[in-house]
Amino acid sequence: MSPDPDLRRALRFGLRPGRWTVLAWAAVAVVLAAAPFLLNNYQISTLSRMLVFGLLAISATLLTGVTGLPTLGQAAYFGVGAYTAAIVARDVTAIGPVQVLLAAVAAAVVALFTGTLATRARGVPFLMITLAIGEIAHSAATSWSSITRGSDGLSGIPRVVPLPGMSELRLDGLVYYYVLVMAALAYLLVRALVRSPYGLVLRGVRDNEARLRAIGYPTGRYVLAGFTVAGGLAGAAGALLVSVQRFVSPGDVGFSVAAVALLAAIIGGVGSLPGAMAGAALVVLVRDYIGTDLGGRGPLLVGAMFVAVVYLMPQGLAGLGHQLRRWFSWRRRSTPPPAGAPSSAEPETTPDDPQPSVGSDRSAT
Amino acid sequence: MTTESTNAVALHDITVRFGQLTALAGVSLEVPAGQRRAIIGPNGAGKSTLFSVIAGTRRPTGGRVLVDGRDITSLPVHRRVDAGVVTTFQHSSLFLRETVLENVLLAVARRARVAHRWFRPAGAYRDLLDHSATLLARVGLAGREALLAGALSHGERRQLEVAVALAAQPRVLLLDEPAAGMSPAETDRLGQLIRGLPADMTVLLVEHDLDLVFDLADEVTVLHLGEHLATAGVAEIRADENVQHAYLGTADVDELFFEETS
Ligand SMILES: Nc1ncnc2c1ncn2[C@@H]1O[C@H](COP(=O)(O)OP(=O)(O)OP(=O)(O)O)[C@@H](O)[C@H]1O
Numbered sequence: 001m002s003p004d005p006d007l008r009r010a011l012r013f014g015l016r017p018g019r020w021t022v023l024a025w026a027a028v029a030v031v032l033a034a035a036p037f038l039l040n041n042y043q044i045s046t047l048s049r050m051l052v053f054g055l056l057a058i059s060a061t062l063l064t065g066v067t068g069l070p071t072l073g074q075a076a077y078f079g080v081g082a083y084t085a086a087i088v089a090r091d092v093t094a095i096g097p098v099q100v101l102l103a104a105v106a107a108a109v110v111a112l113f114t115g116t117l118a119t120r121a122r123g124v125p126f127l128m129i130t131l132a133i134g135e136i137a138h139s140a141a142t143s144w145s146s147i148t149r150g151s152d153g154l155s156g157i158p159r160v161v162p163l164p165g166m167s168e169l170r171l172d173g174l175v176y177y178y179v180l181v182m183a184a185l186a187y188l189l190v191r192a193l194v195r196s197p198y199g200l201v202l203r204g205v206r207d208n209e210a211r212l213r214a215i216g217y218p219t220g221r222y223v224l225a226g227f228t229v230a231g232g233l234a235g236a237a238g239a240l241l242v243s244v245q246r247f248v249s250p251g252d253v254g255f256s257v258a259a260v261a262l263l264a265a266i267i268g269g270v271g272s273l274p275g276a277m278a279g280a281a282l283v284v285l286v287r288d289y290i291g292t293d294l295g296g297r298g299p300l301l302v303g304a305m306f307v308a309v310v311y312l313m314p315q316g317l318a319g320l321g322h323q324l325r326r327w328f329s330w331r332r333r334s335t336p337p338p339a340g341a342p343s344s345a346e347p348e349t350t351p352d353d354p355q356p357s358v359g360s361d362r363s364a365t
Numbered sequence: 366m367t368t369e370s371t372n373a374v375a376l377h378d379i380t381v382r383f384g385q386l387t388a389l390a391g392v393s394l395e396v397p398a399g400q401r402r403a404i405i406g407p408n409g410a411g412k413s414t415l416f417s418v419i420a421g422t423r424r425p426t427g428g429r430v431l432v433d434g435r436d437i438t439s440l441p442v443h444r445r446v447d448a449g450v451v452t453t454f455q456h457s458s459l460f461l462r463e464t465v466l467e468n469v470l471l472a473v474a475r476r477a478r479v480a481h482r483w484f485r486p487a488g489a490y491r492d493l494l495d496h497s498a499t500l501l502a503r504v505g506l507a508g509r510e511a512l513l514a515g516a517l518s519h520g521e522r523r524q525l526e527v528a529v530a531l532a533a534q535p536r537v538l539l540l541d542e543p544a545a546g547m548s549p550a551e552t553d554r555l556g557q558l559i560r561g562l563p564a565d566m567t568v569l570l571v572e573h574d575l576d577l578v579f580d581l582a583d584e585v586t587v588l589h590l591g592e593h594l595a596t597a598g599v600a601e602i603r604a605d606e607n608v609q610h611a612y613l614g615t616a617d618v619d620e621l622f623f624e625e626t627s
């Protein structure tokens with residue numbers, strides 16, 4: 001009874017990405033790299049904002065999808081990060097990564113303190129507490145005017161410098177590249193987390209927290225750590241927002257931002273990182289781009305889209321991708337075998353996809 | 366108190382009330398280290414409630430729980446696991462959206478103290494994966510590692526339940542009806558597995574399959590309506606009139622072990 005030589009097959013994220021996944025990512029990379037040559041200034045800064053909100057959506061996904069704790073509080077940490085970065089940029093340094101790092105740390109610290117309260121709750125009470133945290137952050141941004149300048153917001157923020165010794169980025173396209181690189185780095189960090197033993201523990205919390213305790217986990221501490229990381233990530237996203245729009249106001253800390261993050265996380269598909277990115281892109285596109293043509297009915301459209309997705313694609317965009325892949329697979333099967341069935345004689349379709357559905361969310365690939 | 370220090374588990378006057386209902390009425394028990402102790406009794410006798418009190422998933426209304434002579438009555442569940450007390454659940458409690466291997470790996474990773482690490486992928490911990498697979502093979506789930514736990518049959522879930530508990534490295538193992546819903550072959554394998562557990566592991570077994578109970582147990586405790594009826598060796602329990610009465614008093618004829626063992 002010697003164990004399977006490659007047991008990584010039996011992990012949800014155990015395998016290296018397959019051919020199609022790599023190709024898809026390569027295509028995305030090419031499109032993202034070419035974008036500044038194809039788009040006008042307004043479009044390119046919309047794309048930058050999509051990346052920023054994508055990171056925010058990923059931080060929401062870490063809690064909502066991976067850990068099973070739907071949150072409406074991420075705008076608070078996003079705001080802490082944005083204001084921290086704005087002040088650092090104005091008073092200390094124009095170097096972007098320093099701003100991002102300090103913003104992430106500040107947001108993580110705030111998340112740690114607020115999280116000690118919030119993570120005692122689960123489900124709807126958790127949602128309510130995070131909502132309250134968001135509201136408190138919003139009123140703090142409005143009323144703590146010695147620091148935030150109230151509803152006027154902080155402006156006059158210098159252009160970002162990507163690395164020491166480089167000059168400031170004057171073109172929207174270059175700022176976009178800076179945001180793209182930072183977002184990619186953050187994405188890879190979260191991806192590593194989701195695949196690690198710690199990521200498995202967070203999924204365990206979502207699946208069956210009581211059982212997790214019964215095998216020795218002080219689950220509260222693990223959840224609080226996840227909450228803190230998600231807060232730090234939202235803070236990093238906030239810093240990137242400041243580099244894009246060189247302005248921050250209480251509107252960036254509001255309920256609508258938190259709702260966008262949660263919607264994007266859900267539209268993307270439970271626990272899926274690429275799904276959260278795509279969901280955020282879709283929400284920003286509808287709200288800021290199509291919505292403006294409709295005379296400010298963006299939010300209405302976003303709401304309608306949300307309802308449609310929840311009803312039509314319970315697995316979200318990530319599930320849709322999975323659906324399409326199976327659709328186009330030349331070897332169609334009527335009933336998928338149970339996840340990675342040992343006898344699975346379908347080398348053509350399984351290498352990049354060890355666990356066909358069975359109610360699974362195809363999380364972060 | 367020398368007797369207490371040699372007892373792996375000692376319960377003093379445990380009472381559990383659910384509103385009006387008294388599920389356990391002042392039960393005291395002592396289980397020496399390394400013993401295989403079966404706990405039997407009709408439905409609703411309080412067996413699972415007793416386990417939940419030992420494992421810490423439920424606080425007793427009154428009484429004390431000692432493990433290795435140490436009072437753990439107020440310890441949370443996860444600290445009791447650190448102390449070596451691990452339970453399985455009568456109604457399988459698994460991570461249904463993770464794979465079979467990952468279910469065991471969660472317990473293994475905690476014991477190996479890597480559960481907080483987040484930079485290397487779980488797949489990089491090859492020795493832990495191997496160890497998890499070995500445990501799965503022991504309970505009869507070899508080759509099922511890549512299935513989602515939610516795709517397992519009822520009997521297989523019972524097996525996985527045991528593997529997860531073993532992965533937490535118990536010194537006191539509580540098995541709540543592990544054979545319920547298993548096929549005769551699976552039950553046989555479970556019997557062998559329990560018999561093959563290290564001699565210094567204390568095992569408490571709640572089970573309605575009395576063939577299995579009488580085969581495995583060093584001693585048997587009978588609960589009835591939340592009260593401790595008897596604790597004795599297998600032969601004595603089979604002959605005990607009170608025990609027979611307790612069982613005959615139940616409406617559920619399937620529970621009559623005299624039929625099953627005949
Ligand atoms: N959470 C609860 N709330 C209220 N009553 C409960 C609860 N859990 C158990 N009980 C009651 O306590 C009594 C003992 O239940 P318990 O589950 O311990 O019995 P058991 O001996 O394990 O029975 P079975 O053989 O059916 O598993 C039963 O009458 C049951 O209905």
Ligand SMILES: [Mg+2]
Pocket residue numbers: 412413414455541
């Ligand atoms: Mg029971």
